[in-house]
Amino acid sequence: MTDDIIKVKTIGVLTSGGDSPGMNAAIRAVVRAASTVNLKVYGIKHGYYGLIHEEFTELDTHSVSNIIQRGGTILKSARSEEFRTKEGREKAAKNLKKYNIDALVVIGGDGTFTGGNFLAKEHGFNVVGVPATIDNDIIGTDETIGYDSALNTALEAIDKIRDTADAHERMFLVEVMGRDTGFIALETSIATGAELALLPEELTHVEEVKRQLHDMLKAQRRSSLVVVAEGDETGGAIKLAEKIKDDFSHYDMRVCILGHIQRGGAPTARDRVLASRLGAAAVRVLLEGHSEVMVGVVNNALKITPLRVAISKKKELDHTLIELAKLLR
Incomplete structure (x- = not known):
């Protein structure tokens, strides 16, 4: 445990893809959980685009005050066609090394996790995903942030x-x-x-x-x-x-x-709590030596799912709810 903590000294955090209410609560949890173990945190604006174009800003506990109730994301979000290329991911990796970032928390959906998985596989970075999408279509968690x-x-x-x-x-x-x-x-x-x-x-x-x-x-x-x-x-x-x-x-x-x-709009209490749990859990699993995983909550317990599994298929609808909808027409 101690050796793993020493290895992880600086964390990067980004939000990518479609925004969802609760992303700010997750960012806040990452920063505050990291600060308790003296880790430095950089926020990366505009997702993978900002990772390539060096849009890095250091975050501390003061930076994330008064954001838990806000919708959207203070780190902004954007699509990046350049990151889909190996050359783009090489630029992103060089920037991470430039800032001595040795672990990355990516907050978003399957597209975000796919990008994080490529970065981990190709450049050996420690990556943990936090599921945030209103579609609720990510396996490995009962609900996604924003749903x-x-x-x-x-x-x-x-x-x-x-x-x-x-x-x-x-x-x-x-x-x-x-x-x-x-x-x-x-x-x-x-x-x-x-x-x-x-x-x-x-x-x-x-x-x-x-x-x-x-x-x-x-x-x-x-x-x-x-x-x-x-x-x-x-x-x-x-x-x-x-x-x-x-x-x-x-x-x-x-x-x-x-x-x-x-x-849009303020996240519900349920989303704020979920985002807080998952953001803090992302830091914890990094310190425990995990990488290329997603953190989720299943039956009210933390669950760790490999990113390759999380992006392998969409979560299925509960067919008992489909039948219930038909019954109650």
């Missing part, structure tokens, strides 16, 4: 949409984020009592959607609410509306796309 906040943002918005839908007896198609996964769409549909949820994981038959909506309207429901994941193969809420509008021309149909509102 609960995005879920509650969507929930609040859809509840308000339901109010106006009932007042005017309208049909609303509400699109939520989820290009490849339907976690937000599925759980918000259950929590808001939506009539239908269309998910990327399930094949959507437009004629079946029409039939189900007709059945609901025959049952004299005052309004209908359909939650559509943006990645559903129908093409999202706007294209779905175009495909079914002729069959429901006598109803007032509206489309609402929630979009990036789901990424």
